[in-house]
Amino acid sequence: MLIGFAAPVSGSWATPETIDRVATRAEELGYASLWTFQRLLSPPDGSWGETYRSVLDPVSTVAYLAARTSRVRLGIAVLNLPFFAPPLLAKQLGTLDVLSGGRVDAGVGIGWADEEYVAVGADRRARGRRADEYLPLLRRFWTDDVVEHDGEFYRVPPTTMAPRPVRAGGPPLLLGGTAEPALRRAGRLADGWVSSSRADLTELGASIGVVRAAAEDAGRDPAALRFVCRGVVRVGERDKPLTGSVEQIRGDFADLAGQGVTEVFVDLNFDPSIGSPDADPAESLRRAEDVLAGLAP
Template identity: 90%
Template sequence: MQIGFAAPVSGSWATPAAIDRVAVRAEELGYHSLWTFQRLLSPPGGEWGETYRSVLDPVSAVAYLAARTSRVRLGIAVLNLPFFAPPLMAKQLGTLDVLSGGRVDAGVGIGWADEEYVAVGADRRARGRRADEYLPLLRRFWTDDVVEHAGEFYTVPATRMAPRPVQPGGPPLLLGGAAEPALRRAGRLADGWVSSSRADLAELAASIRVVRSAAADAGRDPDALRFVCAASCAWGADQAADRVARRDPRRLRRPRRAGRHGGVRRPQL
C-alpha cells in the first residue's frame, strides 16, 4: 500500500506558500503522491459545503506542483470528462506529463453537479455512452501517429498531436464513480479506479470486486489495475475521535482488505 496526500487546493489555505510547503515536505517525507480535485462552481448558499466553495483549477495546480517537486507522483481526482473536448484534455494532460517528467495520474469522471453542466453547456444525456467513446479516443491522441474519428458523440478530422507524453501510452487513467455502471466501465476501459473521498472504507472491497470482475469479463488482467482510496480525515476539531481512530487497528486494515491500491488521505480542516 502506498500513501499519498492531498495538496491544499481548497479553501483559505490554498495559497502558493501552503502548496509549496506541503508539496516539498510530502516529498521529503517519502509520500507516494500528491492529489488535486476539480470543482468549477458552487451554489451561493454553500449547500455543497466549505470544501467546494473556493477551489483552485487542478490542471494549473498540478503544473505548479510539478515545478516544485521532482519525485512524488501528481494526481487529479477527478477531472470531469464532459467539461473538456477530448483533444483539449489530451493536450493538457499530455503537457503536464511532459513538464513533470512522467509523473501524472489522471483521475477522470462524468460529474454530478447540474449547475456546472449548465454553465459549461455540457449535455447530461447518455453520459455513460459518451464516456465509453471518450476514454479510448483520449488515449489515441497519446499513441496514434494520426487520429481520425467519427463516433456517436465526437468527430476528429485526420490530425496528429505532439509532443507525446513521457509515460508510454500517456498518463494512467483512473475512473471515478460509485454506481455499478461506472465501476464496470473502469474495469473495461480504464487503468484503475479512484474512490470518492466520502466513500465508506468498509464498502471499498465490494466496489473493487465489481471493477476487477468487469476487467476479467473484458479479457483484461484485473491484477494490472490500480485502486486509489481517497479517505478524508480531520484534525483539531475532534482530537479525541482522532486518537480513538489511531488506536483502532481495524481502521488501518480495512484498505488492505479492499485490495491492492494506493491510499490518499485528504485533510479537511
C-alpha cells in the same frame, strides 16, 4: 500500500506558499503522491459544503506542483470528462506529463453537479455512452500517429498531436464513480478506480470486486489495476474510518489494504476547520504538518 497526500487546494490555506510547503514536506517524508480535485462552481447557499466554496483549478495546480517537486506522482481526482473536448484534455494532460517527467495520474469521471453542466454547456444525456467513446479516443491522441474518429458523440478529422507524453501510452487513467455501470467501465477501459470523498470506506471492497470482475470479463488482468482511496482524514474524535487518533487512522489503512485498496491519499481539504475559506490558514498548515509527520510512510 502506497500513501499519498492531498495538496492544499480548497479554502484559505490554498496559497502558493502553503502548497509549496506541504508538497516539499510530503516529498521529504516519503509520500508516494500528491493529489488535487476539480470543482468549477459553488452554490451561493453553500449547500455543497465548505470544501467546495473556494477551490483552485487542478490542472494549473498540478503544473505548479510539477515545478516544485521532483519525485512524487501527481494526481487529479477527478476531472469531469464532459467539461473538456477530448483533444483539449489530451493536450493538457500530455503537457503536464511532459513537464513533470511522466509523473501524472489522471483521475477522470462524468460529474454530478447540474449547475456545472449547465454553465459549461455540457449535455447530461447518455453520459455513460459518451465516456465509453471518450476514454479510448483520449488515449489515441497519445499513441496514434494520425487520429481520425467519427463516433456517436465526437468527430476528429485526420490530425496529429505532439509532443507525446513521456510515459508510453500517456498518463494512467483512473476512473471515478460509484454506480455499477461506472465501476464496470473502470474495469473495461481504465487503468484503475478512484473512490469519491463521500464513499463508505467499509464497502470499498465490494466496489473493487465489481471493477475486477468487469476487467476479467473484458479479458484484462485485474491484478494490473490500481485502486485509489481518497482518505478524507480528520484527527480528533472518532466516528468513522480515517477519523480519530493517528494510530487509529494507521489501522484503517491496513483495513483498506485488506479490501483491495492499493493506494490511499490523505485529504484534509474536507475537514471544514482546514479546507474552509474562513479557516485560519496558519492553523491549517500547523495541523496539516502534524498529520504529515504522524502518517508518514
